[in-house]
Amino acid sequence: MFTRFRDRSEDALPTGTVVPFRAHRRPVLADVARRNDDDAPGANASSTPRFALLKEEDLRAVEGTYADGISAVQIVDVFTSRGIKFSEASFRKYVQQGLLPRSRRVGRKGKHRGSMGVYPAKTVRRINTVKSLMADGYTIEEIQGEFLHYTDLVEGVAEHLAELWTRISTDAVRLDPKAKRELDRELADAHRDGDRLVARLGDITRRVAAPRTDSLRLAGAAGGAEDLL
DNA sequence: CGGCTTTCCGACTGCATAAG
DNA sequence: CTTATGCAGTCGGAAAGCCG
Numbered sequence A: 001m002f003t004r005f006r007d008r009s010e011d012a013l014p015t016g017t018v019v020p021f022r023a024h025r026r027p028v029l030a031d032v033a034r035r036n037d038d039d040a041p042g043a044n045a046s047s048t049p050r051f052a053l054l055k056e057e058d059l060r061a062v063e064g065t066y067a068d069g070i071s072a073v074q075i076v077d078v079f080t081s082r083g084i085k086f087s088e089a090s091f092r093k094y095v096q097q098g099l100l101p102r103s104r105r106v107g108r109k110g111k112h113r114g115s116m117g118v119y120p121a122k123t124v125r126r127i128n129t130v131k132s133l134m135a136d137g138y139t140i141e142e143i144q145g146e147f148l149h150y151t152d153l154v155e156g157v158a159e160h161l162a163e164l165w166t167r168i169s170t171d172a173v174r175l176d177p178k179a180k181r182e183l184d185r186e187l188a189d190a191h192r193d194g195d196r197l198v199a200r201l202g203d204i205t206r207r208v209a210a211p212r213t214d215s216l217r218l219a220g221a222a223g224g225a226e227d228l229l
Numbered sequence B: 001c002g003g004c005t006t007t008c009c010g011a012c013t014g015c016a017t018a019a020g
Numbered sequence C: 001c002t003t004a005t006g007c008a009g010t011c012g013g014a015a016a017g018c019c020g
Helices: A029-037 A056-065 A072-080 A088-097 A122-135 A140-172 A177-219
Strands: A104-107 A115-118
Touching: A056 A122, A072 A088, A072 A122, A088 A122, A088 A140, A122 A140, A140 A177
Parallel strands: none
Antiparallel strands: A104 A115
16 A cells, blocks of 8 residues: 555644644634634745645646546645645545545556556545635535535536537537538537536535535534634 | 455544533 | 543555456
């Protein structure tokens, strides 16, 4: 296995110091303030903030590079190589909790090479979303129940649309040139509408989900400071 | 089937906070 | 102050998947 887990003395310990923002702690004023400046003690502008996330261009680059799938080790590396704290154990936890898609097993040629799990490239984006929500004080349970439920559905719509565009384009080559030009125009229109739809659904579901999680959180054992968000 | 690698499961740890 | 609760992260071992 990969580095199996590091010695506990290294990991467990500095909890509190090394561990990132403890999401289950509700984001009280002090935390919010800290998150804003923080990026942290002794940190200068160029160092990695405690709540650092991947940028959109990073996400696109990763999704392009690993379009055919990405291994667990590579996923963890995408974050750690950019100085973002994300352990393999946390990755497993997220998968276990249903926050991330399961892998598919792919055997490798050669003697005693075993098999390896391959995750869809979008997993990296998903992790980024999860980390962002956790930094906002949402618990894994809330994220799982309220956000990703919708995310899965919206992503499903986007994936089905992408599949549809591909198939239509493939089949369109059989048409005569005039008909194909006409269809290409309509397809481009439909494509734009589809993109807009997906973006709009994403926006709507975020708005629907947020208030529900707020009420969940207010009902929880430790309320407070929700109105900050 | 045996050997190997990787993934998953569930118990556990340690921290923060609330309640008594 | 002590105890209870909730949480994210960690660990050990079993299971899964593949190859020869």
